[in-house]
Amino acid sequence: MADSRQFVPLAEACPPFFVGVDVGGTNIKIGVVDDLGRPLNATHIATQVEKGPQAAVARAGEAVRKVVSEAGLEWGAIARVGLGTPGTMDVPRGILLEPGNLPGWWNFPIRDALSQATGAGVTFGNDAGAAAYGEFWVGSGRVLHSMVMFTLGTGVGGGIIIGDLSVEGENSAGSELGHMIIDCNDNARLCSCGKTGHLEAYASASSVVKRTHEVLRGGRPSSLADRTAACEELTALMIDEEAERGDALALEIVLDTARYLGIGITSAMHAIDPQGVVIGGAMTFGQHTTATGRRFLERVKEEVGRRAFPFLAQRTAIDYASLGGDAGFIGAAGLARRAYLLQKT
């Protein structure tokens, strides 16, 4: 199923072309982009994790071919394919190691499998790193020389780009910014990874829901209490909605989340000193389009102002991502383009 977003017409597109494949626990997003990072066509298929990686890669290979032909392109016009997946992984060897979001896909050589399925060279990387590269290439980081990205979803992902280098790490675990420690105390929150005090345990959608449940159990009145009493499942989206409607508790949770994120951003700023910080992912509270999103960003900046060297707080641009859910496949295509241009395989 082709998505209904704005695509660049083939007549205006600039070769060479690249395909990006963004594998998630639910969907695989696939798109073809031109040399300027503009999508010509895109689609998504269900991951169907339970059917295993071979089947998924085979279906992804078909979808890649289809998305290219539906864009009006010959397959030969595709210079290279980019692939982003959740970790853990071994990037140089092209292997998924033990990705928590993809049970049953462990130790699978996904890069070479996709290369065989498509007949193209494949550049492989971490999904959050790919999304960061997409924002760096053509998104809200396109004016930056170096950039740190935080991706707020079920977990907290990260990406670090310095110059044109995406920081992969020696064990393909670089830029795991959600696992920086923000609370060293014994009563710190437990992270999804099993360790304590990590940023993700405070600023992820899962943490937001958990923190809200804790406050609601205290009996504080809130429209969230009414909705959960009516058997709705509490989600970050619901908290966002009620914050936007003026619920005090919901807004407090949102702004606390911003405070924690600001702390993580400060640590990343002092470690990397990037030109800018980009905040993306599904849980960005409507970004600039809602009052909640604007207050969230404002609160993030306030906390950075409280915590960071003043000249860094002044000079470092902090803003939302601009590519939305397309960042992953655009960035994967961008990393493929980078490898193609630099003549590495």
Added chain:
Amino acid sequence: MADSRQFVPLAEACPPFFVGVDVGGTNIKIGVVDDLGRPLNATHIATQVEKGPQAAVARAGEAVRKVVSEAGLEWGAIARVGLGTPGTMDVPRGILLEPGNLPGWWNFPIRDALSQATGAGVTFGNDAGAAAYGEFWVGSGRVLHSMVMFTLGTGVGGGIIIGDLSVEGENSAGSELGHMIIDCNDNARLCSCGKTGHLEAYASASSVVKRTHEVLRGGRPSSLADRTAACEELTALMIDEEAERGDALALEIVLDTARYLGIGITSAMHAIDPQGVVIGGAMTFGQHTTATGRRFLERVKEEVGRRAFPFLAQRTAIDYASLGGDAGFIGAAGLARRAYLLQKT
């Protein structure tokens, strides 16, 4: 005054040669090293901060010439000079901005001043970054492809090297790992930079002394209490000595410091995923040569094991630096060599 360390004899040294200048609040260390990073000669002069940067640079220029001629080298054999100073600074412009340790030296164009004083091209960088580069080049990081270094002194400095790239940051404030936040709570400790919860407020020598005073005020018996009662000034060195002599409180302070450092190291590991972590600076409790130093390192690793992804904790080498106080000038010379080889000015 030449130092009494082991120098490589001129007959065995490999050209080209480089001079490193490491400016501190008390001393300026100067050394000439060969292409393999081995010192041929070294010296130090008093910084005399109060007499201003022009006078210090003039004296440093003379000392540079002298250290080279005493090594038996013609000045023409020196390919380039490296200069490390405390920040804040503007590396691309070669200017000290507002270095806290060098009052009265603000907004001084130190790189070009040293270049004029010596007649050589000068490569300029942060002192902690230079020390990290020294360890990376020829110290305990010499086998590593990427490295994070923590420098424990009055403050906590940092260095990040990825591939051969020293992470300077967009505002010359990169690798300030002492200012990553480890405690997000309202009662977090105040850092020397004026902000709260930073690693430096927990793991620096100043913090160690402060934390010890707090415990001693509680009336706990300790040989430290006896020595301070006898009007000795409490220092990190005294705490080290008493820990080594078996004082329980002193050892507890040392191991708490290790715990905090392990937390900071974990954040850096998750952000950068370096091949190894190096711990240097004046406050390393005797490193491998004392029981306290060995227990300190062991405790750091334990904390990383508790906090980091298990496969990272297993794979990431953590060890002490090996160049001692020479790391700064050797690393500054190394950065000069890097610039010379890469033909950048």
